[in-house]
Amino acid sequence: MSNAFTLNRILGWAFGQNQFFERIFGPMSDIDIISKYREQFVTHLQARTQITDPRNLYEPVQYILGLGGKRLRPILALMTAEAFGGKAEKAMDAALAIEMFHNFSLVHDDIMDDAPLRRGKTTVHEKWDINTGILSGDAMLILSYQFFEGYPVKTYFELTKLFSKTALEVCEGQQYDVDFETRDDVTIPEYLKMIEYKTSVLVAAAMKMGAIVADADPKDADAIYEFGRNLGIAFQLQDDFLDAFGNPETFGKQIGGDIIENKKTYLYLKALQGATKDDKEGLLHLYSIKPEDSSTKVEAVKTIFEESGAVEETRKAIKKYTQMAFRALDETKLPEQSKALLQQFGESLMERTV
Incomplete structure (x- = not known):
């Protein structure tokens, strides 16, 4: 599953809880x-x-940006700016840089995956050609940096420094993910780094950019970054769990999809650690095949996940990273009411079934 779709479900679900956000920002008519x-x-x-x-x-640039999406990363930047006493309008260009970079990464990811569709529409490289996709994507990356140029020098430096670090991490995360497809020796620390870089850091950076534009205390900006980063990791681990053990009526995609595709998730890696010799050999075999009837494979793998203790270990990890996010939130100077509501937001994400 793409990280774009994952994040849309992360915050798309939570943002649907309008009463929650009305309590933060006041009633909307x-x-x-x-x-x-x-x-x-x-x-x-x-x-x-x-x-x-x-x-x-430039037509492909406008095309990919016009395909829609929930615009969740830029929304987080705007929200965080106002939470720290700034104005959303001043964070618009930073938010636009985040969105432009995100869509740049989608254009190039689609080329790497040879994907025909993006958000239900023809991908850029299919609508035009691969060379156009590469070049337009490159232009989008450069445009991302240009959107910072209207900020004061100190703010510009802080934003571009964070952005460069984050952009490189996203590329590193993508490379880790590609490498893991053909590796049989992936470790849990490596997997956690991969999901952090592919999914969490751009969310965390969006929040920190909002704080930077609002001239928040640097310690607060760092803390809200850690809140987003750790919550993102916890969410992805929860997503791994729901992919195998979620309710098919509420989860929104095929249960067992990661198992069918032989994805080396946290559950899989923990199962290899805790399984008996026979179950470990059985799991390795199951992850080397793609049978036409996948239902038997999915159930067999899920049984090994449960009996190896991987399910319980995954739950513990989700709780661990959620608590780390809340500790980071506690370190900010945000009003206690805002902290409590953001914590409730995080808890709601971890209790979701979608």
Whole structure:
């Protein structure tokens, strides 16, 4: 499953809890708070990304940006800026940089995966060609940096330093994920680093950028980054668990999809550690095949996950990273009410069934 889809379900589900966000930001009469941020951001995006010549370079950029999505990373940047006493308007260009980079990564990921569709529409390299996809993606990366140029020098330096670090980590996470497909010696620390870099750091960076634009105390900015990073890791571990043991009526995708695709998830790696010799050999065999009827394989693997103790170990890890996120949140100088509501937000994510 793509990280874009994962994150959409992360925050798309949580953001649907309008009463929760009304308690943070106050009641909304005609439109919920997330829609307000999204509409403001999309208006800003459209104003800042007009097609110019050469059209074959910039039309694909506008095309991928126009495919929609919940715009969750930029929304987090705007929300965090206001939580720290700043104005969402001042965080718009930072939010746009995050969104532009995210979509750049999707264009190149689609080329690597030879994917025909993105958000139900033809991918850039299929609609145009591979060379156009590569070049337009490169332009998007450069545009991401240009959006920081309107900030004061000190803010510009802090934003670009964080952005460069995050962009490189996302690339490293993608490479780890590619490498893991053909490796049989993946370790748990390596897997945790991969999901942190592929999923968590861009979410964490979006929140920290909002704090930076709002001139938050550097310690607060670092703490809100850690909140987002650890919560993102906890969510991905929860997603691994739900992929195998979730309710098919609420989870929103095929149960056992990671097992069918032989994905080396946290459950799988923990099972290898705790399984008996026979079960370990059985698990390795099951992960070397892709039978036409996958249901028997999925059930056999799930049994090994349970009997090896991997299920309980995964639950412990989810709790561990969630608590680490809350400890980071406690270190901020945000009002206690805001801290409590953000903690409730995190707890709700971990209790989800979707």
